[in-house]
Amino acid sequence: MEMTGLFFYLVSVLIAGGIYAVLCLALNVQWGMGGLFNAGIAGFFAVGAYASAIVTTAASDKHLGGFGLPIPLGLAAAMIVAGVTGWVVAKICVRLKSDYLAMASVGIAEILRLVIVNESWLTNGSLGISGVPRPFADLVQGRSADLVYLAVVWFCVLLVYILCQRLYVSPWGRTLRAIRDNEDSARAAGKDVDWFRLQTFVIGCALMGLAGGLSAHYFKFLSPSATEPLLVTFLVWVMLMAGGSGNNRGAIVGALAIWFIWSATEIFTSRLPPEWITRSSYIRMLLVGLLLQFVLQKFRSGLMPEKSPKIRSD
Amino acid sequence: MIDFINLYLVPGLAIGSVYALGAVGISMIFGILRFAHFAHGDLMTIGGYGVLTAVWFIPVNPLLLLPFGIALAIVSALLVDQFFYKPLRKLPTIYTVIASFGVALIFRSVAQLFWSSGNQVFTSGVRMPMVLFDTFRISELHMQVIILTVIIAIALHFFLTRSKLGRAMRAVSDEPELAAVAGLDTERVVRWTWVIGASLAATAGVFAGMDTSMHPNLGWNLLLAMFAAAVLGGIGKPMGAIAGGFIIGIAEETVTYTWFSDEAFISPSYKSAVAFFIMVALLLFRPQGLFKGRLL
Numbered sequence: 304m305e306m307t308g309l310f311f312y313l314v315s316v317l318i319a320g321g322i323y324a325v326l327c328l329a330l331n332v333q334w335g336m337g338g339l340f341n342a343g344i345a346g347f348f349a350v351g352a353y354a355s356a357i358v359t360t361a362a363s364d365k366h367l368g369g370f371g372l373p374i375p376l377g378l379a380a381a382m383i384v385a386g387v388t389g390w391v392v393a394k395i396c397v398r399l400k401s402d403y404l405a406m407a408s409v410g411i412a413e414i415l416r417l418v419i420v421n422e423s424w425l426t427n428g429s430l431g432i433s434g435v436p437r438p439f440a441d442l443v444q445g446r447s448a449d450l451v452y453l454a455v456v457w458f459c460v461l462l463v464y465i466l467c468q469r470l471y472v473s474p475w476g477r478t479l480r481a482i483r484d485n486e487d488s489a490r491a492a493g494k495d496v497d498w499f500r501l502q503t504f505v506i507g508c509a510l511m512g513l514a515g516g517l518s519a520h521y522f523k524f525l526s527p528s529a530t531e532p533l534l535v536t537f538l539v540w541v542m543l544m545a546g547g548s549g550n551n552r553g554a555i556v557g558a559l560a561i562w563f564i565w566s567a568t569e570i571f572t573s574r575l576p577p578e579w580i581t582r583s584s585y586i587r588m589l590l591v592g593l594l595l596q597f598v599l600q601k602f603r604s605g606l607m608p609e610k611s612p613k614i615r616s617d
Numbered sequence: 618m619i620d621f622i623n624l625y626l627v628p629g630l631a632i633g634s635v636y637a638l639g640a641v642g643i644s645m646i647f648g649i650l651r652f653a654h655f656a657h658g659d660l661m662t663i664g665g666y667g668v669l670t671a672v673w674f675i676p677v678n679p680l681l682l683l684p685f686g687i688a689l690a691i692v693s694a695l696l697v698d699q700f701f702y703k704p705l706r707k708l709p710t711i712y713t714v715i716a717s718f719g720v721a722l723i724f725r726s727v728a729q730l731f732w733s734s735g736n737q738v739f740t741s742g743v744r745m746p747m748v749l750f751d752t753f754r755i756s757e758l759h760m761q762v763i764i765l766t767v768i769i770a771i772a773l774h775f776f777l778t779r780s781k782l783g784r785a786m787r788a789v790s791d792e793p794e795l796a797a798v799a800g801l802d803t804e805r806v807v808r809w810t811w812v813i814g815a816s817l818a819a820t821a822g823v824f825a826g827m828d829t830s831m832h833p834n835l836g837w838n839l840l841l842a843m844f845a846a847a848v849l850g851g852i853g854k855p856m857g858a859i860a861g862g863f864i865i866g867i868a869e870e871t872v873t874y875t876w877f878s879d880e881a882f883i884s885p886s887y888k889s890a891v892a893f894f895i896m897v898a899l900l901l902f903r904p905q906g907l908f909k910g911r912l913l
Binding site for chain 1 (some may be wrong): 705710714716720723726727729734837840844848887890892893896897901904
C-alpha cells in the first residue's frame with residue numbers, strides 16, 4: 304500500500320514536472336534564444352487553461368460555452384489565444400529596451416487575472432470551471448488514469464522539444480542567436496530584428512498556453528485562486544536558469560530538477576508541527592529566491608550549458 | 618461636484634502621492650543603474666513593516682516613526698545592491714532585472730515570515746474626516762499624505778538642482794561615460810540613489826499601509842502603477858515621476874466616477890488596469906514620456 308501510494312505520488316510529480324517542462328521550453332524560446340524577458344508567464348498559462356477548458360467542457364450556463372469539442376482542439380485554442388495575447392504585448396514593446404517588455408508582461412498578466420476574476424459570464428468568476436474532460440477518460444478509470452495522462456503530457460513535452468530543437472538549429476534560430484548576442488550586427492546584416500523578436504515572443508506564449516491547457520485537463524477544475532501566479536512565473540525562471548538557458552534539453556532537466564526539489568521539500572515540511580507548516584512555505588520561497596541569485600552569479604550557464612551547433616562551411 | 622472632489626479627486630491625490638514617491642525611486646534607479654527595479658514595491662512593504670513594528674513599541678502617530686521604516690528600507694536596499702545587484706553590473710542589465718525579480722520574492726517571503734501573511738493595521742478605530750468650509754470632507758491622513766508629498770517633492774527638486782551630489786546624480790543619469798571621465802565617483806552616486814529611492818519607498822509604503830492595511834503583497838500590487846508613473850514622467854526625470862504618480866492616481870480614481878451615466882464609467886474592479894493602459898498608450902505614442910525622459 305505504502306509503495307503504490309508512493310508510486311502514484313511520483314506519477315503526479317512527473318505530470319506536473321512535464322507541464323513545467325513545457326513552460327520551461329517555452330521560456331527558453333523567449334529568453335534562451337531570443338533574449339526576451341517575460342515576467343507574466345502565469346498570465347499566458349492561465350489564458351491557455353481557460354481557453355482549453357471553455358472549448359472542451361460540456362455546455363454550461365455558468366460560463367461561456369462549453370462547446371464540448373475534442374481536447375486537441377481545446378489545446379489548439381489555448382495556443383492561439385495565448386499567442387494572440389502575446390502578439391499584442393510584443394507588438395507594443397518589442398522595439399524598446401527589454402525592461403519595458405518585462406513591465407508590460409507583468410501588466411498583461413495582471414489584466415488577465417482581473418478579467419478572469421471579474422467576468423463571470425466568461426469564466427464563472429471565482430467559482431471556477433468544473434468538469435474539464437481528460438483525454439482517454441473512458442478507456443481507464445480510477446488511479447491508473449493518471450498513468451495515461453502522464454503519457455499524454457510527456458508526449459506533448461516530446462513534441463514541443465522536437466519543435467524547439469528544430470527552431471534552434473534552423474536558420475531562423477541562428478538569426479535569433481545573432482540578434483541576442485549582437486543586435487547591431489544582425490541589423491547590419493539585414494535582419495528584421497523586431498519581426499524576429501515578435502515571432503519569438505508569440506511562439507513562446509503559445510507554448511505557455513499549451514502548458515496551461517494541459518494543466519486544466521489534468522486538474523479537471525479551474526479557478527483563479529488555484530495557483531499563486533508570481534510563484535509559478537518565478538519557479539519557471541529558476542528552472543530555466545538552473546537547467547541552462549539556450550539549451551532545450553537543459554530546460555527539461557532544469558524543470559525536473561527544481562520541481563523534484565520543490566516537491567521533496569514539501570514532503571519534508573508536511574511532517575513538521577502545524578504551526579511551522581505555514582512558516583516553512585515562506586522559508587521555501589525565500590530559499591528559491593536565494594537559489595536564483597546564486598545561479599545568476601556563479602552558475603549562469605546552468606547544468607547543461609548552451610552549445611551552438613557547428614556551422615558547416617562547405 | 619462636491620462628491621467628485623471628496624470621494625474621487627482627493628483619494629486620487631492621496632494614492633497618487635504613494636505612486637509619486639515610489640516612482641521617483643524607480644525612475645532614478647532606471648536612469649542611473651539602467652534597469653527596471655522589480656523589487657521596489659516590496660521595498661515599500663519592508664519599510665511599512667519597519668514602521669509597523671516601531672508602532673508596537675512606541676504607540677504614537679506612525680508618521681512620527683517614519684525614520685525607523687526608512688532606516689530598515691535603506692539597509693535592505695544597500696545590502697541587496699551589494700550582494701545581489703553589484704556582482705551583475707558588468708553583465709547586460711537584463712540580468713539585474715531578473716535578480717530584482719528574485720529579490721522581490723525574497724523581500725516578500727521575509728515579510729511573511731516575520732510579520733505573518735495577514736492584514737495588520739497601524740492604528741485601530743474610526744477616524745472622522747475633517748470638514749472644511751462645511752463642504753469638503755477630507756480624511757486627516759489624506760491631507761497629511763498630500764502635504765508631506767508636496768514638501769518632499771520641493772525638497773527633492775532643490776536637492777537635485779542645487780546640491781553638488783544632486784547634480785552629480787543627474788550627470789550620471791544623463792551621460793554616464795562623460796560623468797565618469799569628469800571624475801565623478803559613480804559608486805557613491807549609486808549608493809545615494811539607493812538611499813533616496815529606499816527612503817521615499819518606505820515613506821510611500823507607510824502611507825499606503827495606513828490608508829488601508831499592511832500585508833505582504835501591498836507593494837507588489839502598487840508596482841505596475843509606479844512603473845506607469847515613471848514611464849509617464851520620463852525615465853530619469855524624478856520630478857516627472859512625481860507628476861506621473863499624481864496623474865496615474867487621479868486617473869485611477871476618477872475613471873470610476875459617474876461621468877456619462879448613473880453608472881461608474883469604468884467598474885472599480887478594473888481600476889488597476891488604468892495604469893497599464895496609460896503605460897501602453899505611452900509606449901506606443903510617446904515612449905520618452907511627457908517630460909522628455911531618455912528612451913533606453
